[in-house]
Amino acid sequence: DIQMTQSPSSLSASVGDRITITCQASQDIGNFLNWYQQKPGKAPKIVISDTSTLHGGVPSRFSGRGSGTDFTLTISSLQPEDIATYYCQQSHNRPLTFGAGTNVEI
Amino acid sequence: QVQLQESGSSLVTPSRTLSVSCTVSGDSINNGGFYWTWIRQRPGEGLEWLAYIYNSEKAYYNPSLGRRAAMTVDSSKNQFTLNLNSVTAADTAVYFCVRGMGSGRPGSARWFDPWGQGIRVTVSS
Numbered sequence: 001d002i003q004m005t006q007s008p009s010s011l012s013a014s015v016g017d018r019i020t021i022t023c024q025a026s027q028d029i030g031n032f033l034n035w036y037q038q039k040p041g042k043a044p045k046i047v048i049s050d051t052s053t054l055h056g057g058v059p060s061r062f063s064g065r066g067s068g069t070d071f072t073l074t075i076s077s078l079q080p081e082d083i084a085t086y087y088c089q090q091s092h093n094r095p096l097t098f099g100a101g102t103n104v105e106i
Numbered sequence: 107q108v109q110l111q112e113s114g115s116s117l118v119t120p121s122r123t124l125s126v127s128c129t130v131s132g133d134s135i136n137n138g139g140f141y142w143t144w145i146r147q148r149p150g151e152g153l154e155w156l157a158y159i160y161n162s163e164k165a166y167y168n169p170s171l172g173r174r175a176a177m178t179v180d181s182s183k184n185q186f187t188l189n190l191n192s193v194t195a196a197d198t199a200v201y202f203c204v205r206g207m208g209s210g211r212p213g214s215a216r217w218f219d220p221w222g223q224g225i226r227v228t229v230s231s
Contacts, residue, residue, distance in 0.1 A: 043221035
């Protein structure tokens, strides 16, 4: 199985801060990397697919980069509505696997 | 707009079979190119892909489930179902049904969207 390692596991920042979450795959996954946002008590929602493609309705302050084994999700100016847990997920090989999540707080 | 809604038993006795169903609205489950998927989230934990069925025909399972899982499709109800047998407390989780997008690597959903709201299932006597 491909292991997905996210860091940090949690972070606290202020409104307007730039934050970056990293995700490392245990083997080369090309650009088959997705990011999801999950708010408390809700289902996850896709934010970015294929490393850097922003999904409809997602604000442009979100961006994704990387390739191979190392990936990042950046929020350029943190807003109160961005408070959530973020998960990376590889779609290169089955079993499809997720990172353990990064809890973003203000 | 595609919507997914889970249903099933919220309480299952250990060693019995857990059965959760997902009703799809806004699209036909027979439309090709999608992976109809189950993902679960144990209490306080992360996300675990369990299984999906592609084009309503070919099912793929997470090896971590052993041979306990089986997915079926009922086209007349536009619904797909996961049956998980010999359950233990470790199967207690919120179960999400999700649509997986195709056109990625063969046999792998490219990303997951949209998600159902989830159904909480507890395994306990």
